[in-house]
Amino acid sequence: MKVKSILAGTALALLTSTAAFAGDVRIMWYSDGVEGEVMKDLVGRFMKENPGINVILDNVAYSVIKEQLPVQLEAGNGPDIARVTAIKDLSRHWLDLRPLVKDAKYWDDNFGAQADWMRPDGSNQISGFMTQIxxxxxxxxxxxxxxxxxxxxxxxxxxxxxxxxxxxxxxxxxxxxxxxxxxxxxxxxxxxxxxxxxxxxxxxxxxxxxxxxxxxxxxxxxxxxxxxxxxxxxxxxxxxxxxxxxxxxxxxxxxxxxxxxxxxxxxxxxxxxxxxxxxxxxxxxxxACTGMPGGAALVAVKYTKNPKEVAVVMDWFAQEKIVKEFSERTLFLPGHKGVVDKGGLDFKTDNxxxxxxxxxxxxxxxxxxxxxxxxxxxxxxxxxxxxxxxxxxxxxxxxxxxxxxxxxxxxxxxxxxxxxxx
Amino acid sequence: MTSPSPTSSSSSRLGALLMAPVNALMRLIDVPLRGLQKSTGIGGMAAFFLAPNMLIFGIFVLLPLVINFVYSMTGGTAFFLAERNFVGGEQYARLFTCQNYLDPMSCQEDAFWTAVGNTFWFVILQVALMILTALITALILNRDLAARSFWRAVFFFPVLLSPVVVGLIWKWILQRQGLLNFILFQFGDTEPYTWLTDRTWTFAATIGVSIWAHMGFYALILLAGLQAIPKDLYEAAEMDGTKPARVFWRITLPLLAPNLLVVVVLALIRAVQIFDEVYVLTGGGPGTSTLYLTQYIYETGFASALRNPGLAAAASILMGSVLVVLTLIQLGIGRKNENKGKR
Missing domain, CATH: 3.40.190.10 (Periplasmic binding protein-like II)
Incomplete structure (x- = not known):
């Protein structure tokens, strides 16, 4: 009887853990400043609003994004979502979110200006959005x-x-x-x-x-x-x-x-x-007197096992109010047209x-x-x-x-x- | 004759009790094994017992080696073998395209030949200095020192550190605003010295740091060898009034030779493979002055935006060949010594 109970318990634990794994969305993230802390806070809020999706935020060094992530992607692995700077070079690894997001037009209207930076030449794919310009x-x-x-x-x-x-x-x-x-x-x-x-x-x-x-x-x-x-x-x-x-x-x-x-x-x-x-x-x-534009993008990786959950996460973080809050708290210039056009960014610093x-x-x-x-x-x-x-x-x-x-x-x-x- | 005490008889009963399941299992296995031995003979049994090890060796060593060789025959930037094109010996030809091998800048893959040259000099200098310091340390630690165990622990401690920690510690010491410049400043040197941006100093630093990090391990092997030398030989030499230097050359060194051989081979292989602490300490710089072969392979295969897995695989096959040669030399010398001993 005892053995049966132990087996039943183990099976239940396995089932629970498998179910949790199915809803996991892993984000590989690096920070230049305070954005890791801001992101952690936002992830917490996302999970409260979406209890079925477990977001795991892996804070890594920039060198990991630059040197190790490309290797993982080439091997068909990697996180579900990543914050990257080599967005064009690796674009063949990004997931096309167009059929998965709630409103593709919202994405085109607000992130369209930089969409080409992160998709393979000649495609109209939605790969993600710039976390900052x-x-x-x-x-x-x-x-x-x-x-x-x-x-x-x-x-x-x-x-x-x-x-x-x-x-x-x-x-x-x-x-x-x-x-x-x-x-x-x-x-x-x-x-x-x-x-x-x-x-x-x-x-x-x-x-x-x-x-x-x-x-x-x-x-x-x-x-x-x-x-x-x-x-x-x-x-x-x-x-x-x-x-x-x-x-x-x-x-x-x-x-x-x-x-x-x-x-x-x-x-x-x-x-x-x-x-x-x-x-x-x-x-x-x-x-000229030019600087070089660039930025980091939050992109979905096409090798994810949970594309639907990934799209939910991306939709949530791409919301105008979230982009605005992220920019204000991190002191980053936003890549969201609506936020830029409306102006009124109140950068959260006394400095x-x-x-x-x-x-x-x-x-x-x-x-x-x-x-x-x-x-x-x-x-x-x-x-x-x-x-x-x-x-x-x-x-x-x-x-x-x-x-x-x-x-x-x-x-x-x-x-x-x-x-x-x- | 004394009768067994009640304690020893109860402990033997406990032992028998604990061994009962093992014995039962052995009896269970015995039946099919006897059958197997009957059908395959003694030779077959040897193969049967070796099979699990050979399987693990095949999957985790031999197969990657073969795959690596196949990679070295392919081109392109993709990682999946299926997406790569067969290019034959092109990667090897690229590595060997050179006007003058002693001038890396005349080679197509200048970084490879720079790394080969750097690794060659690193191995020569580091191994020689490593063995010398390890031997001196072992000789000192073998004497009747006060707090001998403490000193042995002190010299062995760096071996326990992670290579990344070793690299970081020495980076903090040697960088422009590091501990060494701070100490020199206290002695009146006002200009901070850039130890890690000067080609010669940086190369010397990689040798020094790797000796500091690994010397304790080799000193321990030599110390074990020293302690195995019979004391009566030294007593006889002392009675004959032999000078200490002669004792060292005629008794200590010949009897320490087997341990020294192990140390030389291990240190050589480790030196050829040098990567981790140097990567953290200097990143291969300044320029490419501390770029060693393993880092070249890593950078070429994985880290650089100019990465080329096929070229990295070809370079690693060449490096592996050097290590095989070194190992064969070790085996050859080892056998020679063994035969000498038998005669």
């Missing part, structure tokens, strides 16, 4: 500039103007470096475009590095050489590994830091009252510097170049970014001459295009 841009340590008696360059200032001003601050304030830019192909693309670079060839495939790209890369390498730009971030890894220089700026070690709008919450939280800082947009080159920075980034979107707007939806962006970072990193470490680096970048990209065609 980002724009690269610079930050200046206002306190250091004031203490050095150097005026912060104005809105039309060039990269050369910034380098000159930041060097003066460095010398006056005895900081290790004048400027830094994240070790990222996306970040360094913005100044390359400002100097007239055009990555996209006539056939839609990558074009060889042009004069604009080479002009900025030459300046950049020279600036690192003379100590204007931080060398540490760029030589601290091999290959295309991502490294941010935010900590150096937060620690007051830099006069100017080039990163992007997603850093606002991070800087506001970590810098606090230690010093004053301002967002300054993207410095100008000879062709005047953070609010001013967000306003500055919204302003800076007006100077974004045509090429910059195309790149997030271009299939080969990540390939070009990876080749540039790898080879320029080697050049800065003294392994390659700049001309050889240019040749290697072109060769690496051509090889990748060839590999992809095999």
């Amino acid at each position: 980002t724009l690269t841009g610079g930050y200046a340590n206002k306190t250091l500039f004031e203490q050095a008696g150097v005026e912060i360059p104005g809105p039309k200032a060039t990269w050369d103007d910034w380098a000159t001003a930041a060097r003066k601050v460095k010398e006056s304030q005895q900081i290790p470096f004048a400027m830094a830019i994240d070790r990222s192909g996306h970040r360094i693309t913005a100044p390359m475009l400002s100097y007239g670079a055009n990555y996209i060839g006539k056939d839609g495939k990558p074009a060889p590095l042009d004069k604009g790209a080479k002009d900025f890369l030459t300046k950049f390498v020279n600036w690192v050489g003379d100590g204007s730009f931080s060398k540490d971030v760029w030589v601290s890894a091999a290959g295309s590994t991502y490294r941010a220089a935010a900590d150096d700026f937060i620690n007051g070690q830099l006069a100017f830091y080039y990163s992007g709008s997603w850093q606002v919450a991070n800087l506001a939280t970590k810098i606090g009252n230690n010093f004053d800082w301002v967002a300054v947009g993207s410095p100008c080159g000879s062709a 005047a510097q953070a609010k001013a920075a967000l306003t500055k980034f919204v302003e800076a979107t007006k100077t974004t170049s045509e090429t910059a707007l195309k790149l997030p939806g271009w299939r080969w962006s990540d390939t070009v970014y990876a080749a540039v970072v790898t080879r320029i990193g080697q050049t800065l470490a003294g392994e390659l001459k700049l001309d050889d680096a240019f040749q290697r970048i072109d060769a690496d990209i051509a090889q990748k295009v060839k590999d992809a065609g095999q």
Whole structure:
């Protein structure tokens, strides 16, 4: 009798756990700032409203999203939903939510502008939505500039103007470096475009590095050489590994830091009252004063076992009120047309510097170049970014001459295009 | 003759009671096994007992090895084998396309040859220094030291740490605003030194850190060897007035040779496979100065946006071949020593 009871209990437990598994939706999430906490709170609310669906939020490092998720997806695995930045490159793995969401028109109307960024070329699939729209841009340590008696360059200032001003601050304030830019192909693309670079060839495939790209890369390498730009971030890894220089700026070690709008919450939280800082947009080159748009998207993965539940989750998080609340609490620029058009976003921060920075980034979107707007939806962006970072990193470490680096970048990209065609 | 105490008789009864189900099971198994032995003979029984192990070995070692080899013959960026095209030896040809193997920049896959060169120098220097420090440590720990067990634990402790922890600890020590620069600053050095962005220092750091992390393990093996050397040999040498250096060269080192051989082979294999702590400590940088073979394979196969699983598989087959050669050398030397002992 006892044995029978134990067996019956075990069977019941198995059935319950299987039933729970059937309703599980696993989200792979990374955070730049406070959005992990906000998401956790929102997930809790979702589950209260939808008791039949169990959402598991896996908070992971950005490197996991960048390096491990693509491998999982290629193997036909992965989470049910993921927050990603390589949205076009991996678009063949996203689930088409069009037949699953409650109102496809709502999705088209509000997220249509960036829908191409995250779906295979030529399809009308709904893959997900942007959790935030980002724009690269610079930050200046206002306190250091004031203490050095150097005026912060104005809105039309060039990269050369910034380098000159930041060097003066460095010398006056005895900081290790004048400027830094994240070790990222996306970040360094913005100044390359400002100097007239055009990555996209006539056939839609990558074009060889042009004069604009080479002009900025030459300046950049020279600036690192003379100590204007931080060398540490760029030589601290091999290959295309991502490294941010935010900590150096937060620690007051830099006069100017080039990163992007997603850093606002991070800087506001970590810098606090230690010093004053301002967002300054993207410095100008000879062709433009552009930043690089981008962002992170919440996308559904087509290998999910629970597509219906996934669609319910996506519908809930895509609601206008939820997107608005998420943006206000995370200090991210929303990617929802309705929220943007209605305006009235009340960013939840007492930090005047953070609010001013967000306003500055919204302003800076007006100077974004045509090429910059195309790149997030271009299939080969990540390939070009990876080749540039790898080879320029080697050049800065003294392994390659700049001309050889240019040749290697072109060769690496051509090889990748060839590999992809095999 | 003494009669068994009541305690020992009750414990033997308890033992018999506990063994009863085991004995019953053995008797149950015995019948079919006897039948099997009759039909297959002794040789067949050996195969029968080896089969489970061989099955596990086949599934988890041999099959992946074969699949890896097949991958190395395919091209494209897809991961599923079915979606990949057969390209024959193209990946190997790509790895070996080079004008001068000593100048990686003249090779098509410059990162591979850089990694090969880095790994070669790392193995030579790290293994030599590792064995030297492990031997010195073992010799010291074998002496009558105060708190000897404590010191043995101290030297063994890093072995227990996760490689990621080792990498992070040393990163915090060596980075620009790290502990080492802080200490140097106290002694009047005002300019922080960039240990992890200087090619030479970073390479040296990877060797030093890996020795720190693993030396305790090898020292323990050597210590066991030292303790197995008969004491009377040393006493005889002492009575003959032999100098300590001669004792070391004529008694300690020859009798420690089998342990040293094990340490050399293990350290060599581990050094060729170096990845985890270096990946955390330097990420392979600055540039590619600490990019070793395993990281190259990982980056090429999985991490980079320029990833190519076929090329990574080809590189791993080549690396595996080197490890097989090293193992065969170990087996050869081991057998030679064994035969010498028999004679």
